Amino acid sequence: MPSLADATRGRILFGGDYNPEQWPEETWAEDVRLMKEAGVTTVTVGVFSWARLEPAPGKRDFGWLRRLLDLLHTGGVEVCLATPTASPPPWLGRLHPGTLPVTADGTTLWWGSRNQYCPSSADYRRYAGALVADLAAEFADHPAVVMWHVNNEYGPVCHCEETAERFRGWLRDRHRTLEGLNSAWGTAFWSQGHGSWETVIPPRSAPYLPNPAAVLDFRRFCSDVLLECFTAERDLIRLHRPDAPVTTNFMTLHPHVDCWSFAAAEDFVSLDSYPDPADPRAAVYASLGQDVARSVGGGRPWMLMEMAAGAVNWRPVNRAKPAERLRLEALQSVARGADAIHFFQWRASRSGAEKFHSAMLPHAGPDTPQHRAVRELGRELGRLGEAVGGEVAADVAVVLDWPNWWALEQRGRPSERVELPELLLAWHGALWDEHLTVDYVRPDADLRRYRMVTVPNLYLADDPAVANLVAYAAGGGTLVCGFLTGVADGNDTVREGGMDARLRALLGVHPLEWRPLGEESAPLTGLDGAATLWSEALRVEAGTEVLARLADGTPAVTRRGRACYLATLPDPALLRRLLGGAAAAAGVRPEVEGLPDGVEAVRRGGLLFVLNHTGAAVRIASGAGRHEVLTGRELPPDAELGPYDAWVLR
Incomplete structure (x- = not known):
């Protein structure tokens, strides 16, 4: 099986997206010269070039791309060749309107931007597959091409009739019968029972709250149908170039697809990371994405597919990034497992929606502080060859599950303020502040190698997940669970008693009522700190120690043996002390003792x-x-x- 190592060959790859179709060909030679001066090893080419490669249905214009690849190869720059299927040309939508995505309220999304495709559309798949097959046949043996990048930031969703038909087929595979579907979805509520498959549709705009189990299954389906698109293109590439690794790119806290499933289908994982220079916790946010990228890829080296050389263009206020922060973000990625560092993009665009997005070569040209910082980074990365392929060791695991995320954040819950990214950043940040490196794991992963396992939230916990956590704790592992964990099964049906009985026995608690907090915090006794976001009426079983209570005496933090339960989100300082103390008791130590904060x-x-x-x-x-x-x-x-x-x- 190919891997990123087939492209790195003992080097940290360095480069960025290169979109030469935006520029006259006389510019290309200057680009290659400046790339070599900057230490660029690799560029990603073709991500949004469908209209240039196929200007009319079935017509191929590959000549410009071959001239470009020849020029890059002569200049010593290697290529990650992209399939351009994330942004179909306008003619596809005009000739085949069914390829255009439809929103839940029936609105068609038109061309003029990007991602205007329905992943279920047979016409979209036919045209995309034909172009990818020809692209792979044409350039598979080109000496510049060392790896392939499929599509871009998968995430489009469609609610059209073609999607509905494919969704029904997916549901038949999952639930087998209408009776099975009705049971899983709890359709006895609000008279939603289906007597025919024809009445089963994607969740569309409705008078009030949609069926949450149906919404959850649709999110699963959307991830799976996008994965079908990815694997179809991957397999076309492998027919012609089986030894070249294939990837696609996620974003930090990427909610659109189940990254565990996607990563299993990739030869290596890629990440787009854009921490906000104005955010004092930007390093925490970045490290979370880096650890997730490494973890979903099974601990293997990964690629930073996109980072910003300066400001981005999509925040309300786009702060410039100091040169030293650019360098630090890149080195942080290498530290946490990246063997390739790429930017979006090489040369700043003069037109289009992203013309104010920074680039390695800015509008002001090469004689600029920003470009000098890029060149210096290229020189430094060239000294880090011995990092390539190195593993990142972690004794602490954080449980992360995409279906749980999709279920947790639906409407109709006790609090719409509870969002998984906020919880992940809080728990990850507390461990980061304690100078502890973490792996992210599936709920059913083998946990035995970890000294401590943390569960910021696992609202949706199926039977294998619950059994796995209980077995880990029974085997002597330290387990720390956050609030609203173990409440629902895999179909988003609330467990009898409001929490899985096995978890209640393990943790020695029984939530009797959920009492979410608003913007206010509530002081705690027993520990110096405050409760935020959430609280519970919690019954504590015999043998369970109460570490902190609300002012009215309600337990908020408990411990039973080596298992802890946080019935709230403690303030940052207290959460840090709690997780740091649990880690120390489990024998987890920082790589360097006594490091200052930050x-x-x-x-x-x-x-x-x-x-x-x-x-x-x-x-x-x-x-x-x-x-x-x-x-x-x-x-x-x-x-x-x-x-x-x-x-x-x-």
Whole structure:
């Protein structure tokens, strides 16, 4: 099976999206020259080039792409060749309106932007497959092409009639019979029972709340149908180039598809990461996405497919990114498992919706601080070959499940303020503040190698997931569960008693009533801190220790043996102490003891990355004789790490 290693060959790949179809050909030679000066090894080509490659139905214009690939190869730049199927040309929608996506309220989404395709459309799949097959046949043997990138940021959803028919087939496979579907969806409620498959439709605009189990199944279906699109294109590429690795790109906290399923179908995982320069917790957000990318890929090296050289164009206020932050974000990705660092994009666009998105080569040209920072980063990444292929060690696991995410955030719950990204960032941030590296795991994963497993939320917990968590704790593992966990089964049916009985026995608690909080926080006794977002009327069983209570005496944090339950979201300082204390009791230690806040240390293979995300210099006991790889110097036992600076220690 191909892997990212087939393309890296002992190097950290460095480059970005290259969209030469936006520029006259006389610009290409200058681009290649500047790429080589910047240390670019690889560029991604063709992501949005369908209209250029197929200007009319069945017509192929591959000449310009061959000239470009020849030029890049001559210049020593390798290519990740993309399939352009994320953005069909206008003629496809005009000739085949059924390829255009339809919203839940029946509105057709037209061409003029991107992602204007229905993943279920047979016409879309036919045209996309034909183009990908010809593209693979034409360029599979081109010496510049070292890997392939399919589509882009999968996520389009459609509610049309063609989707409805495919959804019915998916439901037949899942539930077998109408009786099985009616039971799983609880259609006895509100007289929703289906007596014929013809009445089963995708969730569309309705007078009031839609059936939550139907919505959940539709989200599962949408992920699966997009995965079908990916694997169809992947397999066409493999027919012609079985040795070249194939990927597609996720985004940080990507809700649109089940990334566990997608990652299993890829040769390596790719991530687009855009932390906000104005966010004081940007490093936490970035590290969460990096750890998820590494984890869904089974711990294998992954690719940072997109990052920004400066500002983006899609926030209300797009802050510029200082050069030192650009470098630090790239090194943080390498520390957490990336073997390739790419930007969006190489040359800034002069027209189109993203003309104000930064690029490696900005509008102001190469003689700019931004481009100088890019060139310096290319030189530094060239010194990190020994990081390539290195594994990232973690003793703490965080449970993450996409169907749980889709179920948790539907309307009609006790609180619409409860959102999984907020919970993940809170728990991940608490562990990051404690200088602990984590893996993300499926609920049914083998947990035995971890000293501590945390569950920020698992509202939707099927039987295998519950059994797995109980077995882990019974085997002596430390388990920390957040509120509203184990409430519903895999069909989003509330468990008898309001929480799975096996989890109630394990944790020694029984939630009697959910009492979500608003914007207010509630002070706690027993521990210094406050409850936020959520509280519960919690009955505590004999043998369960109450660590913190609300002012009225209601238990908020409990412990039974090595299993803890947080019936609230503690304030950040308290959550940090709780998770840090549980980790220490489980024998988990930071890579470097005594690190200041805002400084992270991550071990990858034989290298230790120390990254200072603060604006102040810090003194760190580096250990005598530590060789710093980026500068080649030996650090004294006690050394100063500058603001937004980094060490890579051997």
